[in-house]
Amino acid sequence: MRWQSLILSIWPAFAAIVAAEDGSEGWLRYASVPCNAHCRQNLPSRIITLNATDSSPIETAGKELQDGLQSIFGKNVSIVQSGCHDSSSIVITTVYDYRRLCNSTDEIPELEEDGFWLSAQGDTVHILGQNSRGALYGAFEYLSMLAQGNFSDVAYPSNPHAQIRWVNQWDNMDGSIERGYAGPSIFFADGKIVDDLSRAKQYARMLSSVRINAIIVNNVNANATLLSTANMDGLRRIADVMRPYGVQVGISLNFASPIDFGGLDTYDPLDESVVSWWQDITDQLYDRVPDLAGYLVKASSEGQPGPDTYNRTLAEGANLFARTLQPYGGVLMFRAFVYDHHISEDNWRNDRANAAVEFFKPLDAKFEDNVVIQIKYGPIDFQVREPPSPLFANLRKTNVAIELQVTQEYLGQQCHLVYLPPLWKSITDFDLRIDNATSPVRDVVSGQHFKRPLGGWAAVVNVGTNTTWLGSHLSMSNLYAYGRMAWDPTADSVQILQDWTRLTFSQDRAVLDTITGMSMASWPAYENYSGNLGIQTLTDILYTHYGPNPASQDGNGWGQWTRADGKYIGMDRTLWNGTGFSSQYPAEVAARFENIETTPDNLLLWFHHVPYTQRLRSGKTVIQHFYDAHYTGAETAHGFVSQWETLRGRIDRRRYNETRFRLVYQAGHAIVWRDAINMFYYNLSGIPDEAGRVGHHPWRIEAEDMTLDGYVPYAVSPFETASGATAIVTESNSTAGTAETTLGFSAGVYDLVVNYYDQYGGKSHWTVYINDRVIGWWEGDNEDSLGYSPSIYLDGHSATRITFPRVRIRRGDRLRIVGRPDGVEPAPVDYVALLPAGLVD
Template sequence: MLKLLFLFVFIGLVAGEDGLQAWLRYAPLPRGHHRSSLPSRIVALNDSSSSPVYTAGQELQKGILGILGEDLEICDSAPAGNSAILVGTVGQYNKVYQDATLHPDLSEDGFWLSTQGTTVRILGQNERGVLYGAFEYLSMLAQGNFSTVEYPTNPSAPIRWTNEWDNMDGSIERGFAGNSIFFDDGAIVANLTRAAEYARLLASIRVNAVIVNNVNANYTTLQPDNIEGLGRIADVFRPYGVQLGMSLYFASPANITNLTTYDPLDSRVIAFWNDKTDEIYQRIPDMAGYLVKANSEGQPGPIQYNRTLAQGANLFAKALKPHGGILMFRAFVYDQLNESDWKADRAKAAVDYFQPLDGDFDDNVVVQIKYGPIDFQVREPVSPLFANLRNTSTAIELQVTQEYLGQQCHVIYLPPLWKTITNFDLRVDNSTSLVRNIMTGQHFDRPLGGSAGVVNVGQNTTWLGSHLAMSNLYAYGRLAWDWTADPTEILQDWIRLTFGHNQQVIDTITEMSLASWPAYENYSGNLGIQTLTDILYTHFGPNPQSQDNNGWGQWTRADKASIGMDRTVSNGTGYSGQYPPEIASLYEDISTTPDDLLLWFHHVNYTHTLTSGKSVIQHFYDAHYAGALTAHSFVGMWESLKPYMDTERYDDVLFRQKFQAGHALVWRDAITNFYHNLSGIPDEAGRVGHHPWRIEAESMRLSGYEIYAVAPFETASNATAIVTRSNSTTGTASTTIAFDSGVYDLAINYYDMYGGNSTYEVCIGDQVVAKWTGDIVDTGKLGHTPSIYLDGHSATRVTFPDVKIQKGDVLTIKGTPDGIEPAPVDYVALLPRGVVD
């Protein structure tokens, strides 16, 4: 009766899933997936509620009840040979069962899983490993995998951390899923339920530590009441084997004491950090360590005192050493540059700053290196710093939060991008030197190494603001454990755990996900030119002209005739020479540089011929149209899954896919129009600037509206839009339809600005055919960084299918402004079925 009641309740809940359980839904298996026999009990060899072994027992009980409908008893012992699921460390198991034959080869956090016979044994090298093994077994059951297995598995590296860029006021830098689950109004939140739920998710993918506050840290984090609050976070993390770490503000001694210095060699500063670290470890004895961002993007650091970055890092490392803590020191250090200097190059900064210091860092310092030398672009070469630190431990920094990659409003499955980096052979000393082996410490025989994923979860029930974006968090943990794992297999595990076993669902989401990064690269920035977003504002929408004529160094050096950074030794910045000789030679020669990095390493004419036979400019045109078309195909693919999907998640993802389809066109048009205007070279296919199904808003008959010149010009069709004459005046724009009578899809491009929710109504004749509110920003329907301007960030497209029109009908848009938003409209398109304008 209990089993039937549970299944009834669970099936009822499936109809409205909100994403909070992510891949740990423990949904009942469909018919045909059932094990004939199951152990009769769970034996957890530690009954302390703060123990991961105890948590493993609780998780197994919960998971098996959900998946199989069996409510197993948990106990702390069972006679040898009895049917049971045994969970504990190898030491605990051998002590209880005196099994001298069992000595699995396990390293720290590793586990051994055996389903041989009637007893399932899940044994860890430590208690955290036990919990990892329990989640592994539950993942098998949830996917209907009842095979007999017996194997040990060990992590590729000891550091498998996430970085959360949460601020003390509760905001999250580059967070797109609501406010912080850790902080609010300068303090730690009172209710840490979500923090515990997050630790559970991370434990299930074997992430072992979280830096909970922003790398752009605040010194108030070190105040005693906040240290106590961080201790409470650590307390809720501990049962899941997740350690807490924290970011530090380098100049803290000069802010919270009467010291006027933060010189890392000053004895008073050294004493401050030693005492403060002791204070923290007294409350959090298992703290993982510190993360420090110094002398980067305006942050203070040791260079202010003519000290080296190594001296700054070692200040903290020495304070941590007695406690077993790790100091993660970011390599993201660079200066403002002058673009008129042909040899200036931000990409060179990491090697220039850190290579001379190789060997000067203490053994518990790990230099945290972004995967590419700029900043999480859609495609970059691997950072050459990995090849230049032979005597220093390193870790790779990846982004799960899609700062430059659509901010979770565009679906992008990131592991294929990561794999281009981690699988790259740097050919150090002319021998195999895979990045994954360098960053994990294996290649240079370093004691530490691994990865840090910038995740930025928030209060949204989907954690990241998007259901599909969670595949990236799941895959990050799986890959951090084993960098040789296959991204497609990981993805399909996640789909089964998140959406169920229907093969069409698995195949469709797989196809969408694997096409997503190439599509985004195509319509945002390709050939190694970087993501052509607005680097000076929100990093979301297109703004290619923002890339140049600034001091930030993310340049394209685009002019009327040519484009690309010359990073050769022979004629450019010399960046290519930072790689080992074989790789340097590859990139130095334009004939051997891969096309997908051509403009990263070489400055060429728009007419330069690629290996495909196309010119650079024609490739730009073709790629952007192809990428936008792929984004449009995702809508229909997702709609095909409606019969197999719960309504809540189906609707949420469909809304985002429709937004992406429209915003991909904004990207496509902005980039192609910009380079068409700059180069003067026409698109051979005649598409750029030619939109036969559009009606420009400024060409319509206007009342209460006026024409507005949009900046940057390329983020509006024909460079102009219309806005209401005042923020209290309703505007109308009308036109006589010249298209043939028939059924069309009605698409309107407008601007959804932060600070107002304008309302719109479209009539054909006297019939209202469409209504909507421009509220996707202010109401949080989408989580991207908002804009208060008419630009590529606020540009949005809404589509209404199957609208009947008669030639000669009058189409009228009525826009009612709200707040600072003047009901802006760019264009109207009437599209025959199947046409993407």
């Protein structure tokens, strides 16, 4: 150790005096770290930025180091641009310039593009990049160590796993964001690029700190007006603020732009006028943004235009754009998310999961060398558990990248804590056994396995104007972890999480252990209460992709089917009797999934159609596992609240309260999920829960069973998203309603729970009384408190719980709820529960 180690046991004394924070600094807050006299003597006293030019990553690195040392240690360190071997200094430059300007013969390991060498010996530090971006990455690495109280002597190289480490924004030109849960766009408003790009600059800084090297700034469902002269000039401004951080800008294109925007009468990719039009657009863009990363294209899928309109292949469509980019070194990312969303479930062999291989395997070797096929991690669509896409094993002569989703579209939409790296690693660590040899997915996407020149990572990251960037403080762990995994997919999920926690919240051991425990339990919990055994996330796929609606999975053309009926459940994807999907994998993997005995239970219903009474390895039946898992998952989520509450006073008040609010919301919504899924399959199968829980709620009072005045019963759809299938709503949207009942519970202290519906389009007001005593009131303001309301209907998206703890009641007390509607929201109530201490309803 070159400085005195940080004694973490003293840290709680500092936590109590932390100033309120809004999350805008993310993991780059650089909070003060205790540093004694010996520590301060060993701090470098100057920063040497060799061959730094204005707005270069080297100059940025110097400023980041200067600001970081000031913030962490309160030390002002000067920046100079000359010097090589002086002690008590940080030298930051490229390997080439270090050797050239310093006549150095130091042995430095071979570095790959964007890689760096970090050597910290005593008070002398060398940060040398293979290029200037690599040097900046090394500076962020060094500051991350210091900010975590790690003062070790080190000397090591760090190289990226893959060249492509991109993020995809789904921002629209009007400022909205598709699948955005954190406010409007930081890039666009009213059809143009915003004037104030300070947030974009800060975002670039955060991306660079985790070694993301490019960003697609607009939605894959692209609007061609981005190609206007004014907006091209705006893209130049975005690139200018991001370039100092080594983040290149790219854009999504709409295939039909030559007609929609260019005035041509065709967008046929082989038509000479179309080729010429796109080349002119590309030339104009590179004239403004010489380091444009390239393009992202979604074509021939989900109603988007593509080459199939003219009977051209996907390769012919992709190559059109790739060739325009080749003179500039640009990359064409072409999404493999192509499928027919009007397929019939009546055909037993139809399967959306087959689409990617069916569309792209015949085109292997027909794409230009600067085309990268961007493949979603699983064959369907960001589900809570999927096997890896078999397309990774079927494109031997084509560059590929893996597409992940930091945005929690199907996974709680930042309202639920779900730490995603364990899910991602279940894919990237999967051994595809290509040619009967070790073939982890991570080595295929990097290009290493098939020795391809390009490859890597892309993730949908829909940051917005909310100060937390993603809408939730804890969800930011997923963005941090994505960058770390894209650089090194063998990195440990727990270690990544703990680094993020120390940087974002505190080095307090209690904070570290609590957030680690909650986060690592969160994906298994969400899988348990949303959809397990490989059945997919049982959300509403026809609407918001948020709350429960298992019935929506079947009977439509979208292909996210479960094939559930009164006796059986699960997709038969075997070759011998099903859709044949299993045969798309290499032989060893195909054989494993083909056989029900060797298919892991957590993917059983993905690959096999089985009776509800099918026994699992645990000995439980499928249906009993469903019941038990949904109760277990909801109980785990409920426990997050009490775990977080142990951190009161150890985390600043604002972030503590905002996070607690979301965890309380998640605990309630997990019960909505639990009850909806269990009741749906209980009704479908007719098989009771062995533990007698499903459909049995002795602590609940159904709102429709209360005495109603101004309220009327309302049949909720889907039925399973209301307790007893029924709620109450006010008779009109302008008159209050009252629901009243006499309590028959024994005298005691209870938690009083109300399950209601918070729709967008109104902010109803409710007050709950015991006799004439006001217990509490609340407003239907999820659009403010969560950042958005997921639904306009009474359903599993809008269902919400509120709890008033430790309410004293006596038998015979009168419980009364008064609801005042607002806008289109008729003050809906589902049920009331009175729960003894410690009971999860």
